[in-house]
Amino acid sequence: MEYEFDSEIKMLEGKMKWKVVYFPYPVKEIFDTNGKVPVQITVDGHRFEHTLLPSKNGHYFVYNEFIRRAVLKKPGDKLHVILTKDEKSRNIVVPxxxxxxxxxxxxxxxxxxxxxxxxxxxxxxxxxxxxxxxxxxxxxxxxxxxxxx
Known part of the structure; x- marks a missing residue:
């Protein structure tokens, strides 16, 4: 299933100084977990493999440098996101x-x-x-x- 939403780039609360984008839907109901969820996202037309991570304020994905370089937005700006759960197995390739x-x-x-x-x-x-x-x-x-x- 595909989830489409607009969300603001925010700073994650706590010791990690990450810029994040919150997922506005209930992850437990949709994906049957309170944990991490592998996802495919399209942010302002650019596609990325990513992960929804849990926090006390809800699940989010990190607005990392790859996304920033593609969409050229900063905290406080809104992003248009299309998200689907990534069902395929992920392998990390270390150069x-x-x-x-x-x-x-x-x-x-x-x-x-x-x-x-x-x-x-x-x-x-x-x-x-x-x-x-x-x-x-x-x-x-x-x-x-x-x-x-």
Whole structure:
């Protein structure tokens, strides 16, 4: 089933300083869960694979850099969203250069042990860098974060 709605980009309450878009329908009734829901979304005409995440204020998806670069909107702006549950199995593909760097620092297993949504966000963050130097710096920052856990 497809859900179409307009929603404002908001800041997530709490310690995570994410920009988010709330899903205005009751997730428990629609998807029979209070947990995460894999979804396909079209935001202002741009298609993305994403996840609805639960919070005390309802389920939301993160307005990440990939979406921002596509739709060029900021918090307070409204988005037009078309959302469907993603029924297919999802596999996270870790680019070879990230895998090699993590292996070189014995951090591949700690990385792979993280929740899928976190791995996906970390990979996206690295991939968004325009310069190779920035990508390497972001990988090193990830490695340091994993070592601190």
């Amino acid at each position: 070879d250069y990230i895998t090699r760097n993590l292996e070189d620092h014995d951090m591949l297993n700690p990385f792979l042990d993280q929740p899928d949504y976190l791995k996906r966000e970390q990979i996206h963050y690295i991939e968004l860098a325009k310069k190779e130097e920035t990508k390497i710096n972001r990988i090193l920052a990830l490695i340091n974060t994993l070592k601190d856990k």
